[in-house]
Amino acid sequence: MGATFVIGGDGVFAKVLPAYRGGGVFGDAWIHCLLCDSISHNRHDVENRYCGACHLFHDIVEEGRRLVVYGAAHECSEWAPARGLCALCGGEV
Numbered sequence: 573m574g575a576t577f578v579i580g581g582d583g584v585f586a587k588v589l590p591a592y593r594g595g596g597v598f599g600d601a602w603i604h605c606l607l608c609d610s611i612s613h614n615r616h617d618v619e620n621r622y623c624g625a626c627h628l629f630h631d632i633v634e635e636g637r638r639l640v641v642y643g644a645a646h647e648c649s650e651w652a653p654a655r656g657l658c659a660l661c662g663g664e665v
């Protein structure tokens with residue numbers, strides 16, 4: 573593992589990169605997937621924090637990243653977003 577992570581407490585959360593950004597007001601909200609760089613205004617995507625291009629739920633990706641920081645094993649091919657890099661560790665799939 574190349575990066576040095578602070579393990580424990582809020583330090584872990586600080587080191588976990590967000591998988592998305594979102595904003596906007598009700599009826600005109602948006603979500604920007606940081607995995608594939610696509611922006612969706614689809615209400616269901618916004619509500620579920622889902623990327624239709626990656627076929628991934630961002631909450632699950634961020635939780636997975638947290639677990640990886642703690643040292644959990646994962647199968648990169650199961651976390652491949654549209655861009656072809658593992659959503660959890662950034663490794664090539």
Ligand SMILES: [Zn+2]
Pocket residue numbers: 605606607608609610623624625626627653654
């Ligand atoms: Zn995406």
Ligand SMILES: [Zn+2]
Pocket residue numbers: 646647648651658659660661662663
């Ligand atoms: Zn991976």
